[in-house]
Amino acid sequence: MKYMLQIYMNPAVWESVSxxxxxxVFAGHGRFIKLITESGEMVGTEALADPSAGVTVRVRGGVVTPTDGPYAEAKEFFCGYYVVDCESRERAVELAALIPDAALTGIEVRPFLDTSGADV
Known part of the structure; x- marks a missing residue:
C-alpha cells in the first residue's frame, strides 16, 4: 500500500535549532532515504520551496485570480514529502517516526486512494 509521509515545518521552530x-536533520534525511531505498519501500521524495514562492489560484465565475503566497495563514507549512510503498499502516507510521523532522514538528501519514476510492 502506498502512503504519503507529509512533512510540516514551523519556521520559528527551525530557526530556534542550532x-x-x-x-x-539533513544527515538524518540521508540515512532515511538510504534505508527506504534499500528496503524497496521508496517511491519518491521532494522538498518544497518556502510558501512565499508559491501562488494560490482561484477560479470564481470563470475569472482566474492568482494570489502570491499561501492561501491560509498558519504557523506550520507543508515543506516536503516521501511516498513509500509498504505492507501496512503500522509500517508507514514506523517509517514516519524515523524522519528527523518528527522530533521538531510532525509527519502526517496519508494513504493513497485509487480511482474507485479504495485504498491502494
Whole structure:
C-alpha cells in the first residue's frame, strides 16, 4: 500500500535549532532515504520551496485570480514529502517516526486512494 509521509515545518521552530541540529536533520534525511531505498519501500521524495514562492489560484465565475503566497495563514507549512510503498499502516507510521523532522514538528501519514476510492 502506498502512503504519503507529509512533512510540516514551523519556521520559528527551525530557526530556534542550532546549525549542528539542522545539519543532523539533513544527515538524518540521508540515512532515511538510504534505508527506504534499500528496503524497496521508496517511491519518491521532494522538498518544497518556502510558501512565499508559491501562488494560490482561484477560479470564481470563470475569472482566474492568482494570489502570491499561501492561501491560509498558519504557523506550520507543508515543506516536503516521501511516498513509500509498504505492507501496512503500522509500517508507514514506523517509517514516519524515523524522519528527523518528527522530533521538531510532525509527519502526517496519508494513504493513497485509487480511482474507485479504495485504498491502494
Amino acid at each position: 546549525e549542528d541540529q539542522r545539519n543532523e
